[in-house]
Amino acid sequence: MSGKKGRWMGLAKGVGSVLRKVRRRFRDGLRLASRGQKENLERYRQERECRGVIAAAKPLVISVVSTGRCNMACDMCVTHSRRIPADRRWAQNPTKDMDVETFREVLDRFPEAAQVHIIGGGEPLLNPDFFSLVELGAGRGMAVKTFSNGVALGPSIARLLDSPLHTLTVSINGHAPEEFARMTGMDPGMYGAILMNVGRLTAARDRRLSPLVVNASFILDKTNYVHVPAMLETAFGLGVDGVHLVSFLPSPCDGYRVEERTITTDDAAIVGFLRRAVPAGLRRRVSLPTVLDRGASAKRCSCHWAQVRVNGNGEVSSCSMMLLNMAGHGTIRDGSAMEVWNSAWFQGMRAKFLSEGKDALELPCTVCVDNFGVSPWDDESDALTDRVSS
């Protein structure tokens, strides 16, 4: 390519990127929060200071278990792993795909939610109603976000760009085929297909000046953190907008325990490395994993006040991290929205997070970064700064 042609192409890319950002601003501006959404957010903020087992504010986020099916069976996945025993009491129970009627019932009860996350259960795109769910959520003024493993993304690219989806995050989980295979246990050959699909998606997004946000995500553990620079190079080389580096969620079995995999505040050298691993110019586009502070006692998890999770059976719960069994907690049809949201089960769960100490917590919550995590970039965090600087 001649220097002149290269300069023109660089200029065209820059202009395209600005136009996409303008469209994104315009889209987000048009999705002005309804009065109900604004009032609910205000109520939630006020309630934060004095939480009780009865929630006054309705959920800010609707988390949808799109399907129970997946086209992969990743080793580290608490739902589909063939290595993590599936008989744990927190394991996801069998569920139907979320359908349009059930989702409408959810939206009718919780129209004050600002976001819909279609993530859980398996591979969201396998649900034949996926795009209808996106339309419905966006039609209520909610930002609809989803995740995909990227393997079967190819045929859906045009529909994704036509849809009002706000954000798609692709789980890349490796800077190279060998690391992808170590983390997931899947065929390293799948890695190339995932990268190719992400590249095709961002190229089509750029051509169409689509406002869709495309992110990449990588799970970090005590082994692969050294590859963060290569992960960022891989992801940004594919044209993604942002990168999520997330903490390894442990399971109580060999090879998956906290001590073996999850980065904690005791791993001072790793935390120090992470702090330096992201160039200053990329900080706004990269989120570092929350680091588990096993010595912390203040419980930070707010999901039972902020998020309602619903599956295709109509069953409700809150947690989308590790407490995935939704059987027996009630359904979306058990009365009015506030009766569902303040049921005996929700009150019991909130009581666990309001109690003193850790004894009342479910076991996964005692090692969950959403509960006892600190950001490596949070310089206010005493535990972390003390240990890292010592």
Ligand SMILES: C[S@@+](CC[C@H](N)C(=O)[O-])C[C@H]1O[C@@H](n2cnc3c(N)ncnc32)[C@H](O)[C@@H]1O
């Ligand atoms: C459960 S998957 C569902 C969506 C889709 N199948 C995917 O893989 O993106 C949602 C996210 O959880 C992540 N995940 C799976 N097992 C994990 C673990 N043990 N620790 C942290 N994240 C995990 C996946 O990498 C993915 O980014």
Ligand code: SF4
């Ligand atoms: S692709 Fe997602 S849901 Fe499927 S097994 Fe992997 S992490 Fe689990």
Ligand code: SF4
């Ligand atoms: S602490 Fe973690 S596992 Fe427990 S409810 Fe909160 S997000 Fe879920």
